[in-house]
Amino acid sequence: MEKLVLDEKIIKDLLPQKFGRAGKIWVAVLVAICLVGAYAYYRQLRYGLIVTSMRDYVSWGIYISNFVFFVAISLVGSLITAVFRLAGVKWGSPLTRIAEIIAVAAIIFASLIIIVDMGSPERFYNLFIHGRIQSPIIWDVIVITTYFFISLLLLYYPLLPDIQILLRFKAGTNKKLYAFYNYIGSFWKNTPEQIKLSEKAINILCIAIIPVAFTIHTVTSWLFATTYRPGWDSTNFGAYFIAGAFLVGAGAVVVAMYVFRKAYHLENYITENHFEKMGRILVLLAMLYLYFNINEFLTPFFKMKESESEYLNGLFSGNFAPLFWFAILTGMIIPTIILLFKKGRKPLPVFIAGIMVVVGAWFKRYLIVTPTLLHPFLPMHDVPESYHHYFPSWEEWAITMGSLAGALLIVTILARIFPIIPIQETITEQHETTE
Amino acid sequence: MKPLNKISSVIIAIGCLLVGYNGFAQAPAKGDLSLGVNYFITNNKVPYVLVRVKTKVDGRFQMVAGIPVSLFLDKDSAGTTIGKVVTNEQGEATALIPTSLKKQWNTSLKHTFLASFAGNKRYESAKGDLTVGKAKILISSTAGKSITVSVFEMKDTAWMPVKGVELKIAVKRLGGDLPVNETPTFTTDSTGTASADFKRDSIPGDAKGNIILIAKIEDNDQYGNLSIEKSVPWGAKFTAINKFNERTLFATRDKAPIWLQLIAYSIIFAVWGILGYLVFNIFKIKRLGV
Known part of the structure; x- marks a missing residue:
């Protein structure tokens, strides 16, 4: 009896909640940003890529930086869900849904932003018709599609028991939403056979997603590393990108944990202990990424090859220096310092460190793309002055901000539709703890 | 005269001086x-x-x-x-x-x-x-890889050999002329001829081993620049290695390396095979619940 009461309390606490006033304002702001982005994209389609600041040299600008950022952040799904599950980390289970939702939202916008970067999206199909299997771009297309599909399945399978619970609350649910729940999960009866099949599928997905996740970001790094340019000509790039991706993914999760905890009053489920542990993981990942950064920059700096000196000096002490040191300090060093202390691993400091990691990571991706393109091995000759510099146009900013808002909107909508913490899993764990 | 008029007059005078200075300035000297x-x-x-x-x-x-x-x-x-x-x-x-x-x-x-x-x-x-x-230059070769170059000038109505003309005997290459031996230049004798032995045996020629010999008189005060060429089969046969139409990483899509296709497609089929199974698994779960 006591068990049932406890179960009902968990269900009540974790059911998706309607947007309050703050939630509605939040959604309205995101929609407004998306609309501005959509208008900017309309202008780009109407007038062509000339509305951007990308020219012959900087042909991969803020869009590709944003793409790398989205791909990086999507890796969190494999870290929290797969790695934790396979490693038997029980405390991470309330975070799995958050991680998977972030992964799905990020990978959707990673795909979209690539299409935005194309001058003529109506020719996108040519990528499949004329694509060469030798090209890392095709590998990226294949891997992103695969990762998206795995992430969807990994979101869907653990949702099935929760949907059965959601279907019990017809009265308080919107008709269309109830029909949607009915369509995607009415067949789940919680039978031992169904549970067995589902558990098996989740295990397979957890094993499959890790190599695919490593591949997606390694291949993205190869888009750069297989191109002979200063700063990209590196064998360290795959590991460097993966380390950075895990860091930003974990950063995004702690930010989302804090926001959902506050918004949905989930203090009993996302506890201080979760922040303490995620804080430790963030420190580890920040130091790992810092280590790869030192590898990436110290050896070229030591050699200071003539062909790369302008690029390196531009980063360390030139035009890009403020941004570079900001990204290093904000994205790695300061969060590490905050999180090294026990008090720094309380929810609010972890949230702040998480925001710093995410912001630093976004600028870090910008620094991977732009400075290199402005410093080709063959010096620029007889080109307009504007080719020597790059600062995104308002259309590029609007589209980029629109994509970020779009990803947040997907996260918000999914959090509105589905329980942000797996209900059935929490109940099962509760039973195990009580026994 | 009112002060304003004085000032105006001074300004006009200075203006005229400046215009005059400019007007009388010499045009820049032409180059030679x-x-x-x-x-x-x-x-x-x-x-x-x-x-x-x-x-x-x-x-x-x-x-x-x-x-x-x-x-x-x-x-x-x-x-x-x-x-x-x-x-x-x-x-x-x-x-x-x-x-x-x-x-x-x-x-x-x-x-x-x-x-x-x-x-x-x-x-x-x-x-x-x-x-x-008026002059002309002739080139001949022997089976023993000896080259003879003759120089003649027109005198009256006949071509007469010319003595003491400096010339080069070389093999024509893409980046310049390669002397046929260590001697950089040759001088014609009283019969108007100069001879050289070919000592570039291993030099690559075309597919049949042909190379082009060239004899040159350069910037001669009396005759200007004369040259003559002759093709001889003294080079090594050269077979161009062209990887253009082979299976390489940089070839067209239909020429992707077999090893890459095997690896890539087997990974793709394996992963998507598993995903297909997992989708099928959903239908299995669905059947169990109906």
Whole structure:
């Protein structure tokens, strides 16, 4: 009896909640940003890529930086869900849904932003018709599609028991939403056979997603590393990108944990202990990424090859220096310092460190793309002055901000539709703890 | 006179002075051009004239592009025009001796080529000339890889051998001429001949092993520039290795390396096979719940 009461309390606490006033304002702001982005994209389609600041040299600008950022952040799904599950980390289970939702939202916008970067999206199909299997771009297309599909399945399978619970609350649910729940999960009866099949599928997905996740970001790094340019000509790039991706993914999760905890009053489920542990993981990942950064920059700096000196000096002490040191300090060093202390691993400091990691990571991706393109091995000759510099146009900013808002909107909508913490899993764990 | 009028008068006077200074200023001095005329005949065929135009800037010669030059044979008149040419970016222009001047060409054993620039806004007019005698060069080879080059000049109505002409005997290569042996230049003897032994045995030739021998007289005061070529099968057969149409990482999509296709497609099929199974698994779960 006591068990049932406890179960009902968990269900009540974790059911998706309607947007309050703050939630509605939040959604309205995101929609407004998306609309501005959509208008900017309309202008780009109407007038062509000339509305951007990308020219012959900087042909991969803020869009590709944003793409790398989205791909990086999507890796969190494999870290929290797969790695934790396979490693038997029980405390991470309330975070799995958050991680998977972030992964799905990020990978959707990673795909979209690539299409935005194309001058003529109506020719996108040519990528499949004329694509060469030798090209890392095709590998990226294949891997992103695969990762998206795995992430969807990994979101869907653990949702099935929760949907059965959601279907019990017809009265308080919107008709269309109830029909949607009915369509995607009415067949789940919680039978031992169904549970067995589902558990098996989740295990397979957890094993499959890790190599695919490593591949997606390694291949993205190869888009750069297989191109002979200063700063990209590196064998360290795959590991460097993966380390950075895990860091930003974990950063995004702690930010989302804090926001959902506050918004949905989930203090009993996302506890201080979760922040303490995620804080430790963030420190580890920040130091790992810092280590790869030192590898990436110290050896070229030591050699200071003539062909790369302008690029390196531009980063360390030139035009890009403020941004570079900001990204290093904000994205790695300061969060590490905050999180090294026990008090720094309380929810609010972890949230702040998480925001710093995410912001630093976004600028870090910008620094991977732009400075290199402005410093080709063959010096620029007889080109307009504007080719020597790059600062995104308002259309590029609007589209980029629109994509970020779009990803947040997907996260918000999914959090509105589905329980942000797996209900059935929490109940099962509760039973195990009580026994 | 009112003070305002005084000021106005002073301003006008200063203005006039400035205008006057500018008005009487001399136009910038025109530059001087130097026209160098060179005569070429290759394989004893149609001769041509090459004119080089240069000027001195800060004590150094610079070639001048875009200079129109009129070329004449022997005398500056309408009937003896070789052609009108304009110098290229290297300051050079060439013109073949036209067949219309054949009669004039045959009247004399020596000819003078005249180059004339009429002048323009930047440069003063300039002239250049070159006098050369008619000569020809022959090349022959033996099975023992010995090369003989003969030089003749036209005297009266016959070709006579010329002694003491310095020439080069070389193999024609893409980046320049490679001497056939260690001797850089040869000089003709009293019979007008110079001989050289070929010592470049391993040199790559074309697919059949053919190489091109070349004999050259360069900037000779009396005869200008003469050259003759001859193809001989003395080189090593060269088979070009072309990977263009093979399976490589940089080839077209239908020429992807087999190993890459095997690895890539097996990974794709394996992963998507698993995903297909997992989708099928959903239907299995669904059937169990119905």
